[in-house]
Amino acid sequence: MKVVYRNCNLLDGTKNMKVKENVDILVEDNKIAKIGKVEEADKVVDLKGQYVIPGLINLHVHLPASGKVEKKPKDSKKLVKLITEHKAFNFLGIMLTKGNALTELKSGVTTLRSVGGVADFDSKVRDMINSGKIEGPRIFASNEALTVEHGHMEGTVARAYKTNKQFLEGLKERKAQNVDWIKIMITGGVLDCTVKGEPGEMRMTPEQVKCVCAEAHKLGFKVAAHVESPEGVKVAIENGVDTIEHGATMSKEVIETFKKKKGTIVATLSPAVPLAVIPEEESFLTDFGRYNSYVVMKNIIESAKQALVNGIKLGLGTDTGCPFTTQYNFYRELVWATNLLKISPRDALHLATLNNAEILGEEKHIGSIEVGKYADMVVLKENPLDNLNTIANPVMVIKDGKQVKNIKIKKDKYVEDHLNKLMDTDFEDDIKTYLATH
């Protein structure tokens, strides 16, 4: 089957991409076969000068949760226990995972990396998508993250291990589940911090990190690690972590180690901004939770900027499932990247497409609109380099050469109303003032 998309204004995802005006894109089965003037095809879709970008790649997704804000958070541990321990309830977990993955796809995310899920639902849903049973994005799955007792996300999207021997058994179990990545939780986070001013308390020991990374690499996996403090970053990069999630301010020494080890930072601005900036009466955080959110926000911004200045690979992800971080707002991560990291919309779009594909090691197949790659494309009304917000409402999403049916998404009003107010400032003064006066 040959489909030609005519009259496209193409932004191909490459580093210094410029709009290629009025081109045709020929899709043969699931791949891009030609870009330029196309004479013949089985089907013609006239895009009438609308803009075409590569499918977006979200590097930090938790598939079980919605990101809605709850006044009284439900007992996630209890819920996960119920769903996983009783076979009859397994389908509930799978259903949630499927639904949230589909929402990502409808919002233009044609590829995602899951970095902490419930049981083995992520890889199961990935397999259903790959076999064509259900519609969804390309998934690179980690399944449950590995953590320690009382560690980050224990009992929800991570499982706790004590000894090195137990960690290695955990890795073997994930190998048997055929995961694509391993996720570990090195430090604590905003939602489980116990000390004011210290959101990223060390939880795993350097020795544990080293042991897990070495064995994961032997098994052929890369390791992503949740890290939210300068000490955590140091421990992660020195002991073999491949992608440091969230990040924190780095010393000169740590930056050098990063360069030597070719490490990557995946910034997640999407939960950092609202959890810090929105008053606790509306975010339902404790006041020191909010203070720590400011610390994390400052750290994430600083480490991402340090990465950019020092030529360290920087990826973007949203950390969906955190309050205010839904499965359909990846475009906001790009907007915040331009405002907070002071990069151009072009650079933000490149980070979220071909650059993120490179971090996955998948740049030969996805991330840009080039001949020979999978036809993962998003059609937009306006030029996103003039207005990134246009990505919020794609006209069409195409994955693997197939147009996604019915891309309308039911958005959460409370979340949207709050986030819409936060989209055009750099928060620099705000961060300084809050941390100085609380």
Ligand SMILES: [Zn+2]
């Ligand atoms: Zn996360």
